[in-house]
Amino acid sequence: MQAPVVYPSKREGPLEPPAEFAVLRQGPPVWMVVPGRKPCWLVTRFEDARALLGDRRISSDDTRADYPQMAAVPPGLLSFLRMDDPRHGTIRRLLTPEFTVRRISALRTAIEDAADGLLDELAAGPRPVDLIAHYALPLPSLVICRLLGVPFEDHEFFQSRSAAIMSYDDPPEVGGRAMLELGDYLGRLIDAKTREPSDDMLGRVIAKAGADVSREDLVGIARLLIVAGHETTANMLGVSVLALLQHPDQLAALRADPTIIQNAVEELLRHQTIVQAAVARTATEDIDVGGVTIAAGDGVIVAVQSANRDETVAEDPDRLDLTRPPTRHLAFGHGAHQCLGQALARLELDIGLTRLFSRLPSLALAASHLPQARETAAVYGLHDLQVTW
Ligand code: HEM
Numbered sequence: 001m002q003a004p005v006v007y008p009s010k011r012e013g014p015l016e017p018p019a020e021f022a023v024l025r026q027g028p029p030v031w032m033v034v035p036g037r038k039p040c041w042l043v044t045r046f047e048d049a050r051a052l053l054g055d056r057r058i059s060s061d062d063t064r065a066d067y068p069q070m071a072a073v074p075p076g077l078l079s080f081l082r083m084d085d086p087r088h089g090t091i092r093r094l095l096t097p098e099f100t101v102r103r104i105s106a107l108r109t110a111i112e113d114a115a116d117g118l119l120d121e122l123a124a125g126p127r128p129v130d131l132i133a134h135y136a137l138p139l140p141s142l143v144i145c146r147l148l149g150v151p152f153e154d155h156e157f158f159q160s161r162s163a164a165i166m167s168y169d170d171p172p173e174v175g176g177r178a179m180l181e182l183g184d185y186l187g188r189l190i191d192a193k194t195r196e197p198s199d200d201m202l203g204r205v206i207a208k209a210g211a212d213v214s215r216e217d218l219v220g221i222a223r224l225l226i227v228a229g230h231e232t233t234a235n236m237l238g239v240s241v242l243a244l245l246q247h248p249d250q251l252a253a254l255r256a257d258p259t260i261i262q263n264a265v266e267e268l269l270r271h272q273t274i275v276q277a278a279v280a281r282t283a284t285e286d287i288d289v290g291g292v293t294i295a296a297g298d299g300v301i302v303a304v305q306s307a308n309r310d311e312t313v314a315e316d317p318d319r320l321d322l323t324r325p326p327t328r329h330l331a332f333g334h335g336a337h338q339c340l341g342q343a344l345a346r347l348e349l350d351i352g353l354t355r356l357f358s359r360l361p362s363l364a365l366a367a368s369h370l371p372q373a374r375e376t377a378a379v380y381g382l383h384d385l386q387v388t389w
Contacts, residue, residue, distance in 0.1 A: 004033045005042065007277060007301070014373045014382060015243055015272065016318075021306035028290040032301070040068035040280075040299030041292075046310035046330070048290040049302045053334040058281040058300070059084050060337055068299025070277040071378050073165055073175040077183075079220035081228070081337065088336065091221060094208060095340060098201050104343040107143070111348060114142045115355040123359065128366035128388040136237040136385070137230070139352050143344070144229035148222065149200025150189060158182060162227045166378045179223070186222040190215065201225075225341075232274065233345050235374070235381025237352045240268045242385060243320060244353070245365055250322050251357070258354065264322040265349045270313065270329035271320045273305040278378040279333055304330040305380070360389040 008018035024030060024044040032042040043049050052058065061067060062075040062082040069075065075082070080091040097103070118135050125134075141159065145152040164170065164178035193203050202222055209218060244251040254264050279302040283294045294300060308329045309317045315324075332339035339345070357363060366386035374381045 004031045004039060007032055007034050007042065009276075009375055011373060011375065014371055015239065015246060017273070017305045017309060021303060021309065025306060025310055028292045029294065029300070034068075034070065034277075037070060038066075038068055038299060040301060041294055043289065043300060043302045044306040045290060046307040046312045046328075049304060049307040049330055050328075050334055052281070052287065052289050052294075052300065053279070053302060053330070053337075055287055055335075057283060057285040057287050059284050060088070060281060062280075064282055066282050066297045066299060068280045068282070068301060070280060070301065071165070071175065072167060072170045072172050073179060074172050077176070077179045077220065077223075079217070079224040081224055085336065090212065091217065092340065094205060094213065095221070095225075098204070099340050099343060101343045104347055107147070107344070108347065108351070110146065111139075111143055111351045112355065114146075115139055115351055116359075118142075119355060119359045128369070128386045131241060131385040131387045132234070132238045132382055133384070135356065136241070136352070137234040139237065140230040140233035140348055143348060144226060147201050147344075148225060148229070149193065149198050149202045150186075150222075150226060154185070157185065158226055159230070162231050165227055166231055167376065169376050182223050182226070183219045186226070187215065187219045190218050190222065228339075229341055229344070231381075232341075232379055233348045233352075235274050235379050236269065236272070236345065237349060238382045238385055239272045239274060239380070240265075240349060240353060241356065241363075241387075242365075242371060242382065243268060243272055244357070245363070245387075247320050250320055253322055254353075255357065255361075258358075260322055261350050261354055262346070263324075263326070265346055265353070266326060266329065267320065267322050267324055268349070269331035270308045270327050273308045273329070273331045274380045275304055275331070275333070276378060276380050277301050277303070279304055302330075304333065362389045363387055364389065 008020035011018055021044055029041045029043045033039050043052055060082050061084050062069055080088045118138055122134055141155045142152055161178040161182040165175050193206055197203050281300045283296055283298050285296050287294045311317055314327045332342045366388050369386040371385050372383040
């Protein structure tokens with residue numbers, strides 16, 4: 001086995017994944033050291049990543065002693081994202097009817113109205129303005145609140161707790177405390193909806209849950225949905241806007257033919273894959289991947305942001321090309337845990353970008369603004385994006 005590598009995290013620019021990934025993709029999975037964490041494997045090539053995520057001999061259970069935990073979150077709190085079958089399947093099946101493409105498509109007008117409301121406020125306010133705080137973050141927050149039946153007035157509370165949960169910088173107590181505070185809040189909401197049933201996603205899930213789904217399970221589900229449901233899309237929307245502003249030829253292509261928006265969203269998801277070291281597994285048996293054997297009990301981080309820049313996914317993969325044919329990208333993961341909210345994320349990105357660039361056609365980065373990147377977090381993104389028009 002070659003000398004261990006350190007997890008690549010330093011980016012040369014806000015839109016480029018760390019350059020070491022391109023070197024690592026020349027070879028099989030490598031053994032990696034992560035400061036303050038257990039050593040584990042790092043998978044960087046597309047075919048290896050896809051094969052491993054589709055393999056049944058892997059576990060997502062973060063309560064296992066051999067699970068390669070990167071986030072500063074105590075084990076056992078991330079609901080079915082960090083469970084294996086059959087429990088994972090039981091909970092996921094409770095939610096899948098809520099996230100079908102058909103069901104999510106029915107939200108189009110509500111999402112358009114939410115985007116327009118935010119853009120009305122933005123257009124009437126001062127500039128430059130931080131697009132993350134005033135658009136990219138509130139849009140998915142509004143949508144997930146309405147969908148779940150969580151009061152949007154409380155968004156500052158749950159946004160600050162989500163940021164603490166996603167960060168890799170703090171000790172586990174900080175993420176753990178944020179988890180518990182968010183859990184207490186959602187527990188009270190679930191009790192209220194149990195007493196007085198409501199016609200929203202949480203209300204329906206509470207009504208449908210069988211005896212094998214406890215109040216604690218419901219709190220975990222609600223917490224996962226609220227965190228996954230706004231942090232990810234918000235960050236993806238932010239980096240997508242920056243990517244389009246920094247690739248004026250691509251923005252012009254989208255403006256010239258707005259019907260390519262769905263293709264554009266897929267390419268942005270591939271090129272700007274925001275999930276960093278969060279796709280983690282433990283091998284439950286020996287598994288051969290790309291020429292190495294990942295032994296039973298070894299941890300693995302699947303670097304989907306690297307896999308999506310592999311030449312087997314797209315020709316000239318570092319080029320952002322909104323008109324390229326569909327790719328098999330892994331931005332939403334692959335296998336049993338593939339993103340449950342992907343139809344919603346796609347619709348929010350489609351509407352979020354379309355409305356923004358049609359309402360503010362002269363949108364540009366504020367002069368000399370260098371956006372601050374969130375490098376050490378489970379989900380990559382920008383702290384701020386100062387724009388004007
Ligand atoms: C799982 C990415 C938006 C809910 C995942 C996974 C990825 C991902 C990579 C797999 C993790 C793993 O295999 O360990 C994204 C991206 C998004 C996004 C890039 C936005 C651009 C959303 C939204 C929701 C959501 C809007 C919900 C409202 C979930 C849930 C899981 C998940 C519940 C766990 C599924 C399971 O374990 O079975 N997401 N996601 N995501 N996502 Fe998303």
